Amino acid sequence: MVLCNIECVNKISQYLEVSPGKMHISDNNIVAMNDFMKNQSIEGFSTIIQALTKYSNSKNLLGDDAITRALTQQWLEYATLCANYADSPSIAKRVLKELNTVLKHNTYISGTKKTVADVTLYYILHSIMKELSHQGKSEYVHVSRWFDNMQQDEKVRQKLDFINFNILYLYL
Template sequence: MVLCSIECVQRISEYLEIPPGKLQITQNNTIAADNLVKNTSIEGFSTIIQAYANLSKQQDLHLGNSDRITQTLVRQWLEYAVMCINYADMPANAKRVLKELNTVLRDNTYVTGTSKTIADVALYYALHSIMSALTCQEQAEHVHVSRWFDNVQQEAKLRQKLKVIQFDLMHLYI
């Protein structure tokens, strides 16, 4: 099972209020969206999400409205989602991803800095199943990821019908 799935792409399109196009898995095992942009097929999780962001009316998530550094970081995090988070449904990969994200989020509110981007939205959906399976001790071990996730999930429109994950970081295990 991969975490950057058609379901994840559909949730992002719904959040951005963008018709998802016809989504399918190609022979190369990648996601493709047909008829998203002028009868064109777009292939790849990161590419589709960037197209959604650029078509979105949510200007704060529109890539064209951010500076070049933020645009680059968004693209980096979307690629990270494909290359690393996508396979974090395996415990060893999940631990590595959580450790890496915890380090990045130690000094940042969001993955690219101080503003939520489409990268945060994509990571939220891709990581939801992993975060919901963490014990209280694991949440405390990854306190910065837990803080970020809890912050992001507070937006009801983003959360959609996903379960709110409870974070009780007051109980640290010895």
């Protein structure tokens, strides 16, 4: 199973308040979207997320400057190539470790402002963070801080479960 799926695209499109149109899984097992722009099809998770963001009222989520835009694109590709397979415990551990390292010095994945990469990784990682023990959450303390910050925004969280990051439990 993969985590960059139609359900994830739907959550992101709800957050962006943009209709994704008709989506399906292509012959190559890639999310594809039909009729989004003048009867053109778009294929590929990262490409679809970027297109949805460009056509939303939240274009700033792609980044305010060239470096942030490049980092956002890089993290969307990371989501597709790495975090996508984090439903496997060994890959989940690696992804959490890598993100924990990045988030040690950053508030958000691409720096100091939330981007669509943060929103995307939030949806991809929700089920994994939900299953982590308190000890696991404390092991990935920077990811836990970032995730808890992200879930405070009800628009991001939507109807997903609120995950407890109570520090009394994390350090006991």
